[in-house]
Amino acid sequence: MIYKCGTVVTLIDANIKGRISTVQIDFEAVSYKIAYFDGLKRAAEWFNECEFTTEVKQVKVGYK
Numbered sequence: 001m002i003y004k005c006g007t008v009v010t011l012i013d014a015n016i017k018g019r020i021s022t023v024q025i026d027f028e029a030v031s032y033k034i035a036y037f038d039g040l041k042r043a044a045e046w047f048n049e050c051e052f053t054t055e056v057k058q059v060k061v062g063y064k
Contacts, residue, residue: 001058002030009034009052018052025061 003009007020011034018036021044034052035044 002061003032003049003054003056003058007054007056009054011036011047011052013051 002023002025003020005020005023008017009020009032010017016036016038018034020032021035022033024031024033024046029048031046031048032052033044034047035042037043
């Protein structure tokens with residue numbers, strides 16, 4: 001289960017809203033690149049699920 005690209009999230013440490021732009025699946029680890037604004041600058045960093053919150057439910061991926 002993963003969060004879709006485009007999902008709006010809140011970064012826990014900074015309390016900043018951002019949007020998932022990339023999902024990376026490596027073996028059993030999932031990382032999310034989240035784009036956000038830091039002041040007037042746009043930034044994008046990699047985060048794990050434990051570093052953000054969202055109200056959106058995860059979706060299932062894979063083959064049927």
